[in-house]
Amino acid sequence: MRVCDRVRLSRGPFQARPSGFRDCDQVGWGGRGPAWRRDGQREGSGCALTPGLEGRVGSLRPFGSGPDDPGGGGVAVQRGRSPRQLRASSEVRRASSRSGQSCLIQAPAVPSAGAQTPSPWGRRRQSRLPGSRIADPGIRKKPAMDLGDRASSSPPPNFRRRLHFLRKSQGAALSAPLVGGEVAEPVAREDLAADPPRESRVEVMDDKPGPGPVSETSEFLFSFGVIADIQYADLEDGYNFQGNRRRYYRHSLLHLQGAIEHWNTEGSPPRCVLQLGDIIDGYNAQYKASEKSLELVMNTFQMLKVPVHHTWGNHEFYNFSRNYLTNSKLNTKFLEDQIVHHPETVPSENYYAYHFVPFPQFRFILLDAYDLSVLGVDQSSAKYQQCLKILKGHNPNSELNSPQGLSEPQFVQFNGGFSQEQLNWLNEVLTFSDTNQEKVVIVSHLPIYPEASDSVCLAWNYRDALAVIWSHRCVVCFFAGHTHDGGYSEDPFGVHHVNLEGVIETAPDSQAFGTVYVYSDKMMLKGRGRVPDRIMNYKRENAFRC
Numbered sequence: 295m296r297v298c299d300r301v302r303l304s305r306g307p308f309q310a311r312p313s314g315f316r317d318c319d320q321v322g323w324g325g326r327g328p329a330w331r332r333d334g335q336r337e338g339s340g341c342a343l344t345p346g347l348e349g350r351v352g353s354l355r356p357f358g359s360g361p362d363d364p365g366g367g368g369v370a371v372q373r374g375r376s377p378r379q380l381r382a383s384s385e386v387r388r389a390s391s392r393s394g395q396s397c398l399i400q401a402p403a404v405p406s407a408g409a410q411t412p413s414p415w416g417r418r419r420q421s422r423l424p425g426s427r428i429a430d431p432g433i434r435k436k437p438a439m440d441l442g443d444r445a446s447s448s449p450p451p452n453f454r455r456r457l458h459f460l461r462k463s464q465g466a467a468l469s470a471p472l473v474g475g476e477v478a479e480p481v482a483r484e485d486l487a488a489d490p491p492r493e494s495r496v497e498v499m500d501d502k503p504g505p506g507p508v509s510e511t512s513e514f515l516f517s518f519g520v521i522a523d524i525q526y527a528d529l530e531d532g533y534n535f536q537g538n539r540r541r542y543y544r545h546s547l548l549h550l551q552g553a554i555e556h557w558n559t560e561g562s563p564p565r566c567v568l569q570l571g572d573i574i575d576g577y578n579a580q581y582k583a584s585e586k587s588l589e590l591v592m593n594t595f596q597m598l599k600v601p602v603h604h605t606w607g608n609h610e611f612y613n614f615s616r617n618y619l620t621n622s623k624l625n626t627k628f629l630e631d632q633i634v635h636h637p638e639t640v641p642s643e644n645y646y647a648y649h650f651v652p653f654p655q656f657r658f659i660l661l662d663a664y665d666l667s668v669l670g671v672d673q674s675s676a677k678y679q680q681c682l683k684i685l686k687g688h689n690p691n692s693e694l695n696s697p698q699g700l701s702e703p704q705f706v707q708f709n710g711g712f713s714q715e716q717l718n719w720l721n722e723v724l725t726f727s728d729t730n731q732e733k734v735v736i737v738s739h740l741p742i743y744p745e746a747s748d749s750v751c752l753a754w755n756y757r758d759a760l761a762v763i764w765s766h767r768c769v770v771c772f773f774a775g776h777t778h779d780g781g782y783s784e785d786p787f788g789v790h791h792v793n794l795e796g797v798i799e800t801a802p803d804s805q806a807f808g809t810v811y812v813y814s815d816k817m818m819l820k821g822r823g824r825v826p827d828r829i830m831n832y833k834r835e836n837a838f839r840c
């Protein structure tokens with residue numbers, strides 16, 4: 295076997311963005327997964343990807359479903375792509391080598407979510423805490439619902455929960471340092487509400503260091519709002535499962551109102567707002583308040599003067615079935631933009647995903663991270679059985695919400711994954727965007743990049759989503775929620791991963807939302823309250839130089 299042009303980065307710490315990719319037909323990565331040889335065989339272990347599906351990228355068997363697939367993790371892409379796909383995509387994906395032989399390249403290893411150390415998630419609270427007595431300036435006072443194990447007026451032990459990305463000891467682990475995270479330089483203060491950062495101006499932020507001057511060549515184009523994990527419930531304050539983060543169930547609606555008022559009064563209104571999922575808390579279901587709470591939050595969103603795109607998270611499925619959501623106001627697929635003469639870019643009805651163009655040459659893609667999930671699915675359905683098999687294949691715990699002892703801690707019941715069908719569709723849309731030199735923003739409830747998250751709060755098959763995204767040059771950033779603590783990292787291909795701080799765990803005297811100002815050469819997230827500012831430059835071209 296001859297393996298040519300391999301950039302092997304998977305067995306050691308990440309050192310630098312790879313360069314010199316040449317003549318290759320495959321992109322894969324390390325992690326614990328295998329590399330592809332040119333004879334189509336894998337070396338290494340744990341790959342979930344299947345080569346050779348015509349016209350498909352990143353074709354995979356469901357995790358652990360194949361006889362030779364221990365469900366370990368690493369993924370490789372992508373044999374058998376159509377000529378059109380190959381033409382339209384970046385140089386790194388050219389089909390044939392100069393020598394006429396296909397050859398292998400291995401992209402930067404994906405940081406693994408796996409942890410060899412015990413997970414703090416294993417800590418269950420031992421005792422039930424007393425009911426809350428905290429006065430909340432929320433919508434109204436009402437006897438609290440019984441929050442059971444999670445409600446408390448007593449502050450929990452103040453231990454840190456923030457899970458850092460944990461390195462694996464056996465080769466998989468790479469731990470790419472945070473290459474991005476360009477938190478802006480401190481500058482003077484000024485309220486941006488009246489006017490976005492314009493070119494050639496020293497801009498100032500209202501509540502934290504801002505992104506600083508915008509260059510002469512940087513042209514402001516448009517903006518959009520982002521908000522995550524509102525998780526409203528008409529409940530007294532409580533705590534998260536670990537008992538270390540306070541949850542402000544009622545106040546979350548006031549936070550939303552504040553965000554909407556802000557967006558409505560921006561001098562240059564945002565084109566749209568992206569709601570990143572978990573709009574109401576699962577406790578609503580327990581108290582049969584799901585519809586009422588959703589109505590209250592949706593009525594609040596009615597005040598917004600621009601369109602809102604709703605993503606679905608785990609708490610949507612605690613409250614509603616997928617069928618209900620499809621027919622609800624949380625389905626904003628009617629806002630999609632279709633691409634004429636490109637039927638391959640039309641999403642299937644089997645998942646909740648679509649794309650739209652808020653501004654010429656900028657395409658936004660909303661993904662369904664619970665496309666593969668045991669949540670919201672009829673337990674008698676084949677899909678439920680399939681998803682349960684995947685989950686149990688990676689999580690032997692009797693409590694499927696517990697990541698205790700898992701090498702892939704993201705395989706918990708409150709996470710989900712992307713079907714191959716959805717990933718194929720994503721690949722088609724990104725292929726179109728590459729061809730048409732569009733910039734792409736992707737949103738999903740679940741994060742997909744471990745460096746920007748903790749090791750648990752990731753999509754089951756986050757590697758597969760990354761494989762597709764990394765095989766295109768058009769993606770600028772990926773917005774997600776779910777983690778509540780927030781996070782950011784720029785991956786080795788220059789994609790900015792932003793996990794937004796959750797509204798639900800934001801104290802009444804703070805805020806948690808942001809506005810992204812889009813320029814000709816960058817996007818600038820102006821965070822409010824505990825959401826940090828970020829500068830996200832477009833620099834993907836460099837990552838694909840062959």
Ligand SMILES: Nc1ccn([C@@H]2O[C@H](COP(=O)(O)OP(=O)(O)OC[C@H](O)CO)[C@@H](O)[C@H]2O)c(=O)n1
Pocket residue numbers: 415416534535572576608609693695696697708751776777778779
């Ligand atoms: N180890 C765990 C963790 C959670 N659960 C249960 O799973 C459900 C979802 O948990 P919850 O914390 O409410 O989920 P969020 O989406 O709000 O937050 C995600 C991350 O936690 C943020 O850091 C719920 O029923 C929990 O009780 C569990 O059983 N075991």
